[in-house]
Amino acid sequence: MEDSTSLTQQIALLQEQVAMLQEKLQKQEKMASLGLLSAGIAHEVQNPLNFVINFSKLSVNLLDDLQDIINENIDKISHDDADDLEDIANDLKENLQKIQEHGNRAISVIHGILLQSRGKQGEFIPTDVKQLVHEYVWLSYHAMRASDKSFNIAIHEDYPESLPRLMVIPQDLSRAVLNIINNACYTVKERARLNEKDYAPAIDVRMTTSETDDPKIVLLQIDMSDNGMGMDEETQGKLFEDFFTTKPIGKGTGLGMGIVKTIVEQHHGGKLLMKSEAHEGTTFSFIIPAKIAR
Ligand SMILES: Nc1ncnc2c1ncn2[C@@H]1O[C@H](COP(=O)(O)OP(=O)(O)O)[C@@H](O)[C@H]1O
């Protein structure tokens, strides 16, 4: 009697586990097909985009030829017409340059999607994490400044005096830092637009290490704070969802934070923390157990 009840219990338990696994599998399948889908779309879009960019380059050359012919025959055209022709040619050139510039931006977004959906794992290699973080913080800042030279952010960095090389995946870690600082630059710029009195855009980067039980492993913590717009509860709740963005079309993909979480937690076995208050600012922290390189 007792045997049969425990058997039914066991069967019920197993059935529960099967149901749970099925649900998990379904989720993974969804994610995998989403990855395939986006990779497929990215590929399809890449080709026509290449056409757009290449033909606009060709058109710039044709325009140069056209101008040469006009210049050779300048004596046959009236002064006014010659001026008009020059203006039109210059406008056309500027337009073509815009087409190329924005086409290239679209290409780089697509490369990002392809990279992510391929999910290729990088290698752990001895890395000067201090240098890496510093470099990418400034890369992000300069990229932002490239489109607006008049905008300044006070960037404050605080690193440990000496830090041994640590085993991390540098291409991933740099991407994660870039994503966070890109978002930080964007949000302080947004806030600056509100013209609040005495607002000074600022980003703080702080790195610390602490010992663990294992002398070969240190706990690396990287805190990145901004005094931007902060996030309300709703945004905080959706932050890590793929394709969630509050930015206008062309400014955001909504993929950054998901990538950061995967890099910190899955790839590096760490923890990603976030603290944010609307209209105060946001702090992201990477906490990563890292092997000291020998
Ligand atoms: N430092 C930040 N301050 C305020 N909002 C942020 C910050 N970082 C991320 N967010 C919010 O999270 C959203 C998703 O970020 P992300 O995944 O990087 O995508 P994207 O930057 O392409 O919008 C952003 O659109 C923004 O609303």
Ligand SMILES: [Mg+2]
């Ligand atoms: Mg982003």
